Amino acid sequence: MKNSIIFIIVLSFFGCKQPSSSNTVLQKQVDSLQIAVNNAYKPGLGEFMSEIQVHHAKLWFAGKEENWDLANFEIGEIQEALNDIPKYCSDRPEVKSIGMISAPIYNITNAIKEKDEKKFVNDFTVLTATCNDCHKETNHGFNLIKIPDVPPVTNQVFKPQ
Ligand code: HEC
Incomplete structure (x- = not known):
């Protein structure tokens, strides 16, 4: 540019x-x-991660409610942020490890397409474990991600209407 x-x-x-x-x-x-x-303003890696964190949590509730349109949207938002990271955060050596998340994203995207709730739960667990694998590999293991207990916001409906 x-x-x-x-x-x-x-x-x-x-x-x-x-x-x-x-x-x-x-x-x-x-x-x-x-x-x-x-x-010019460039978002940092932590900002991308905080954004991904919210979509990760929303994705869980969308999938659990079998709201597949919303789940598809949320995984798309995560994918977009992941695509932007190498572009905007090329100064961060940790970005080298980003590829490990591709397969879990691919798998959960398929679970969403297949509207398979069991597969979704399994793939979400793997996805979350991979977030933590990368955090460990990049010395950020203290950012421990888990499956959320409550929705990240109260002003959005997760049940399909
Ligand atoms: C490149 C490997 C990598 C992957 C894959 C990854 N992260 Fe991160 N994450 C990091 C690094 C590095 C940091 C520290 C960023 C910083 O220095 O601000 C981080 C930080 C975070 C933070 C803390 C942000 C803050 O500023 O408070 C959260 C939350 C987070 N990641 C969530 C996730 C989630 C959820 C996933 C999986 C969907 C994920 N991350 C996948 C490398 C990764």
């Missing part, structure tokens, strides 16, 4: 065949753009 913006600016400069005296003007624009990009 950052590189493509700079690339477009450089291209438009050559395209316009501006005199080389405008080099400094262009350089100033590139520099200020670079500063803006560097200062």
